[in-house]
Amino acid sequence: MRVRFTYQHCSVTCLFFDGLHDDLVKVIKSIEDPAADIDWSNPLAFLILVMQDVGRSSEFIRRTMDDKIVTIESTTNSASWMKDFATSHRLPTTQIQQTEAPLKTMTTLHLCENVMTFLGRATDAEHNAWLQVRRLVSKEQCDWLFSDARAGSRLKAHMAAIAEFEVAYNQSKKLQIRDLEQRAKVQINLVNNMMTHQEASQTNLIAIVALVFAPASLTAGIFSAGLFEIGTSSWVVYVASTLSITLAALGAGMVFLPQQARIQRASKAVFAKLKLVGRRGRLKDMTSGDNV
Numbered sequence: 001m002r003v004r005f006t007y008q009h010c011s012v013t014c015l016f017f018d019g020l021h022d023d024l025v026k027v028i029k030s031i032e033d034p035a036a037d038i039d040w041s042n043p044l045a046f047l048i049l050v051m052q053d054v055g056r057s058s059e060f061i062r063r064t065m066d067d068k069i070v071t072i073e074s075t076t077n078s079a080s081w082m083k084d085f086a087t088s089h090r091l092p093t094t095q096i097q098q099t100e101a102p103l104k105t106m107t108t109l110h111l112c113e114n115v116m117t118f119l120g121r122a123t124d125a126e127h128n129a130w131l132q133v134r135r136l137v138s139k140e141q142c143d144w145l146f147s148d149a150r151a152g153s154r155l156k157a158h159m160a161a162i163a164e165f166e167v168a169y170n171q172s173k174k175l176q177i178r179d180l181e182q183r184a185k186v187q188i189n190l191v192n193n194m195m196t197h198q199e200a201s202q203t204n205l206i207a208i209v210a211l212v213f214a215p216a217s218l219t220a221g222i223f224s225a226g227l228f229e230i231g232t233s234s235w236v237v238y239v240a241s242t243l244s245i246t247l248a249a250l251g252a253g254m255v256f257l258p259q260q261a262r263i264q265r266a267s268k269a270v271f272a273k274l275k276l277v278g279r280r281g282r283l284k285d286m287t288s289g290d291n292v
Helices: 020-030 042-076 081-088 102-137 139-143 150-213 214-224 230-257 260-291
Strands: 002-004 011-015
Touching: 042 102, 042 150, 102 150
Parallel strands: none
Antiparallel strands: 002 011
């Protein structure tokens, strides 16, 4: 929207870029709203109302993006520690978790980051516009907009208060938008790292399975190439025995992995007992030597 002031007739002209019917109806309804405490014969008052509507639109977008980022933070457990930290002032103890649809989450986060970039620029423009309005209200050249002494002074004070509030509010909104940008970047890095870790774990699992079955695969490849003249039954038996050994090794490894922690604790207990026995033996030798 463009707003053009006319000094002679004290009027305002609104030029819509699209000229949509919804936009026109919205402005007309705002003008005809009896609850609006604005003198519509004053073009500066109309400009203030339009800028307030623009500010409400940007705030609605900011809240929407905030809700999306909070939802993702709750899903990854990267924001639940804030309650514990506020009560106990300790570092977080909850573990982060992967989202059900990482690619969809990354898409949402990138869209939020892009929207926050444009919204930050729009908020900067709003802040500069409110600074201009505050200067216009305080300028003596604009006193012709407030011709009535009593009503004009009251309207001027009302506009000055609105402009002062909006300047401070837009400054706070700019900080909130920057905070949302940083939170979106943190979540992007977090989800990306979890996806990389999951892919690395899957690659390691595939490598382990391939390594376990490597002897049988290598043997089968050698004998199937025809390098050695042996009977079919002999190499089939050899490959079958190799496969059974491979499967036995794989089964033993799968049984050993869950028991690994228990075996480590048992071995530590055995070593501790051996150290204790050796220490007692040395003490016994030392006491026997002193008695001699």
